Amino acid sequence: MSLPLADLTLAQAGDSVRRRDVSSVALTEASLDRAEAVQPALNCFLRIDREAALQAADRADTEIAGGNWRGPLHGVPLAHKDVFDREGHVATAGTILFETPATSRATVMERFDEAGAIYTGALNLDEFAAGGTGANDHYGRTHNPWNTDHISGGSSGGSAACVAARAAFGALGGDAGGSVRIPAAMCGIIGLKPTFGRVSRAGTAPRTFSVDCTGPMTRTAEDCALMLQAIAGHDPRDTTCPDVPVPDYAAALRTDLKGVRIGVAVGSPFDQVEPEIGQRLTDASDAFRDLGAELIELEVPDVMRFNDLQQILGKTEAAVICGKWMRERPGDMTFAAISVVQEGLLKPATRYLEAKSLRGPLLDAHIREIYGQVDVLFAPALAGPTPTIAETDFGDQDRVEELFTRSARFTRFTNYLGTPSLSVPCGFSASGLPVGFQLHGPPFGEARLLAAAHAYQSVTDHHTRAPALS
Structure with missing residues (x-):
């Protein structure tokens, strides 16, 4: 292979295994070696399953050699x-409270x-997925590669750092308010929050009941399409x-955007970005225009209201899920997790029921107002450069929440609405840290988001750069 194995994209790796240019065992050994090499610096893994992974890779090689190729993820x-x-x-x-192995x-x-x-x-995460920095007092924090x-961002910081560092070809994260998209942007990778219900959450530790989504995190839009294809769909x-119905996401990818209407979100809160972030966003929107898309500036009503309603749902439900542990073992919980539970316990039932009852009508109005005019909505993923650990590691949860909310104001509203959003890397800040934008779409519109991102990545190379880790 002309590239080191760990530097292949997921699609390239899967195709190489299919053609038997490289074995799954060799690919898996390279990935595991990379994981073990970066773990001391990043702390992105909680557990590396070398022996079981190599056994599975050997079985994959045997199946493929026998003509039983399962698809583009086989052996990856x-x-x-x-x-x-x-x-x-x-x-x-991310907690020490769970002690019983799954059956x-x-x-x-x-x-x-x-x-x-x-x-x-x-992979590592903030405790109970209730944080945005990648900090975890039990298992140690994840660092930005x-x-x-x-x-690294959070709560899916381990997933973002792992994929960016080439320690796996893809990863799953969870997103209740930006927990896939924000760390993806901070680490320079693709991160998808699918439509609520597009991907099953059965057998997944819940963060909330009604705003949490499971989504792929990869280096390219093509890789994301392949992962989503494998997991999307109805689950009883x-x-x-x-x-x-689940479309063929890979078949929908394209390299031109002629006839596609992209709304560029303007006004509050989308204008609240630092100048260097704004410049990267302008560069990205110019690239979409050059690809043939029609750009339409668009104000998005009620974003901050949707964000507030998401917080009511998310924190109240987190209090229900985690309240038992705060009553019985508060000393074994991090301050960040306790803070979320405490806020949820203080939300009036009337506010929670109001947030639930308004969801359908507000979604219908949003679809009419936005996706009656455009196919895709373009917006920031980050408000400013990624903070240092020192800026967030001072025990003041209100200050940490303030820092996180600077970017979460761009993400939480689609968790409330249940619509899909995709974070896409679009360059680097002056300090060399990644910057990203988001593409938003109507319910079950993941294919159009991935197609637009794939077209963008066909004319840019931000996603090909790798962090300088030894």
């Missing part, structure tokens, strides 16, 4: 946020296994997972 190493059940393992959710697999893990993907390990003095184990 993936690692995932530690919230998904696998038999015999404790899905920690079954999460649906997404079953589907990856059926696709022939190789599971290499569990572009500069380890900076945060998850009552929030509707029986909506």
Whole structure:
């Protein structure tokens, strides 16, 4: 191979295994070696399953040699946020409170296994996925691979850092308010929050009941399409997972955008970005214009209202999920997790019920107002350069929340609405840290987001750059 194995994209790796240019065992060894090499600097893994992964890779090679190729993920190493059940393992959710090994697999893990993907390990996260910096007092914080003095973002920081550092070809994260998209932007990778219900959450440690989504994190839009293809679709184990047809995401990818209407979000809060971030966004929107898209400036009504409603749902539901632990073992919980639970306990029931009841009508109005005019909405993913650890590591949870909210104001509203959003890398800040934008779409519009991102990546090279880790 002309590239080191760990530097291949997921699509390239899968094709190489299919053509038997490289074995799954060799690919998996390269991925595991990379994971073990970067782990001391990044702390992105909670567990690396070398022996089991190599055994699975050997089985994949045997199947492929026998003509039983399962698809583009067959024999490709993936690692995932530690919230998904696998038999015999404790899905920690970043806490020390869970002690019983799972007796079954999460649906997404079953589907990856059926696709022939190789599971290499569990990835770090903020406790209970209730944080945005990658800090975890129990297991240690995850560091940003572009500069380890900076945060990875969270709560799927381990997933973002792992993929950016080439320690796996893709990873799953969870997103209840930006927890896939923000760390993806901070680490310079693709991160998808699918439509609520597009991907099953059965067997997944819950962060919330009604705003949390499981989504792929990869280096390219093509890779993201391949991962989503494997896990999307109805699941009778998850009552929030509707029986909506799943398109061929890879077939929908394109390299021109003629006839595509892209709305460029303007006004508050989308104008609240620092100048160097704004310049990267302008460069990205210019690239879309050059690809043939029609750009339409668009004000998006009620974003901050949607954000507030998302917080009511998310924090109240987190209090229900985690309140038992705060009552019984508060000394074993981090301050960040306790703060979220405490806020949720103080939300009036009337506000929660109002947030739930308004969701459908507000979504319908949003679809009419935005996606009646455009196909895709372009918006920031980050408000400013990624903070340093020192800027967030001072025990003041209100200040940490303030820093996180600077960017979460761009992400939380689609968790409330349940619509899909994709974070895409678009360059680097003056300090050499990644910058990203988001593409938003209507319900079950993931294919159009991935197509636009793929076209953008066909004329840019930000996603090909790798952090300078030894």
